[in-house]
Structure formats: C-alpha cells, structure tokens
C-alpha cells in the first residue's frame with residue numbers, strides 16, 4: 001500500500017450529533033472544510049476524509065468498509081449495527097431509550113406490556129428487551145413522531161429516545177422503564193487495513209488528550225513554606241507538583257493538575273491548609 005492511505009470517518013450531516021462530532025475533530029487539530037451541503041471533505045493536515053451522512057446509514061457504511069469509522073449514538077449502533085466494532089465512547093449526546101405509557105394509567109411493572117401494542121423506531125432493541133423479560137407485545141415500527149402514537153390510538157405505549165423528558169410530558173406520557181443508556185461512540189470496520197489502524201491510533205491518541213484535558217484543571221496557588229508538604233499531600237498531580245519560590249522568601253507558588261471530579265473537595269482542603277491566591281486554568285490538551 002502507498003502512503004496515500006487515508007482513514008474515512010462518517011459523521012452525521014445534520015442533527016444532534018453533528019456539532020459535537022465536528023468539534024471533536026477540530027479540537028484534535030484536524031483541519032477541513034465542512035461547508036453546508038457538502039457530502040465529502042478531505043483533511044488538510046491529517047490523512048483523513050469525511051463523509052457526511054444520515055446517522056441511520058452510518059453503521060452499514062462502516063460495516064461495508066465504505067467508511068472505516070463512524071460516529072453514531074449507541075442506540076443506532078445497536079439497532080442497525082451488524083459486523084462493526086465499538087472503538088470508543090465519546091461522552092456526548094447522552095440519552096436513554098425508554099418505555100412510556102399515558103400518564104393517567106397506573107403502571108404495574110413490565111407485565112403491563114403483555115399483549116399491548118408499542119410504537120417505536122427501535123424494533124430490534126425493543127424485541128430483545130421484551131424477550132429477556134418474557135413479555136410478548138405487538139411492536140409497531142414507525143420512523144418519527146413516535147410519542148403521538150398513544151393519543152391517536154395507534155399504540156398503548158411507546159419506546160423512544162428520552163433526554164430531558166419534556167417531549168413525553170407534553171404528550172401526556174410518563175417514562176416507566178429504561179431499556180438502554182446511550183452516548184455517542186466511534187464504531188469501526190472489522191477488517192481495517194493495518195495502515196488505517198495506525199492512523200486510527202493517532203486519531204484516538206489526540207481525542208484522548210483532548211478528553212483528559214477537559215476532565216482536568218491546572219491549578220496554581222500560593223502557600224507559606226511551612227505548609228508546602230501538607231499541601232503537596234493534597235494534590236494528586238501528574239507526577240509531582242511544581243514548586244516555585246516567590247519574591248517573598250517565606251512563600252512559594254505550587255502548580256498542579258486536579259481532576260474535575262475531585263476538584264471542589266481538593267480546593268476546600270487546600271484553603272483549610274493555608275493556600276491562598278488559588279488560580280484554576282482550563283487545560284487544552286493533556287498528554288501523559
């Protein structure tokens with residue numbers, strides 16, 4: 001193979017996944033034009049091409065090798081995906097696939113759906129779920145506006161994507177079972193050429209650096225010298241914190257990295273330990 005090898009990524013052309021998918025590529029330092037209406041584009045500074053498609057078509061394109069990788073919701077990957085690998089979870093476009101029924105009906109458990117009709121765009125995932133629960137129901141596959149099915153008498157329940165829950169609420173429905181939790185993922189072709197895998201690894205390395213950066217903050221603080229040891233104990237850091245003397249000989253500046261999850265707890269402990277002038281700075285990329 002020549003060094004003209006490129007990795008082809010399929011992303012949603014227009015919809016809930018598009019903006020964050022494009023941002024992910026942009027933050028990975030990959031430059032390309034994504035003008036409206038374009039179906040294909042090529043990166044200027046990385047061996048990659050982009051196909052802009054409907055999300056439902058992406059799993060098939062990836063399975064067939066027309067695209068090497070794609071970004072879709074797990075809901076679509078599971079419903080439509082055959083012969084594809086899950087390469088990486090991306091953490092955006094989080095939602096869930098749930099069963100819902102008219103809110104005035106008392107819900108007695110999943111047995112409620114025995115013999116009932118359920119409208120959904122996810123017949124495969126729903127059928128698998130019902131099989132596992134040993135419930136037999138009548139699945140009506142419809143492609144959009146699933147939530148109006150009960151009010152027009154088409155079905156007695158729905159199985160649909162929920163995010164804030166306001167769509168269900170405004171259609172007089174209540175969520176009764178969560179079938180699947182979903183987020184955006186990268187899916188990959190199962191027979192990718194070695195040269196393409198090398199490019200994919202480079203891309204994943206960049207994505208992970210961006211994600212780690214987002215999950216961490218750079219923190220700078222001033223501490224009296226006799227408190228340095230105690231404060232360092234509180235700071236996890238990447239390896240060990242940087243300590244820089246200040247003009248005032250009794251004080252030092254300490255720099256480190258703190259994870260978002262433990263951030264506020266650490267800040268409180270640092271203040272109690274005598275830290276002052278605490279500055280918190282976002283990290284663009286983090287390579288460890």
Ligand code: PRT
Pocket residue numbers: 012013014015016017053054055056072073074075076093094095160161162163164165166167168182183184
């Ligand atoms: O045109 P194309 O086929 O490409 O797009 P699409 O219309 O099929 O998909 P799109 O853009 O709506 O969603 C793409 C993906 O985003 C989905 O496959 C999910 O993985 C994810 N996602 C995240 C959502 C939602 N949140 C979401 N809220 N997909 C759909 N919704 C809809 C849902 O169908 C319902 O109508 O929003 C409504 C519920 O939202 P809440 O906030 O009122 O609960």
Ligand code: ZN
Pocket residue numbers: 054055056
């Ligand atoms: Zn779609």
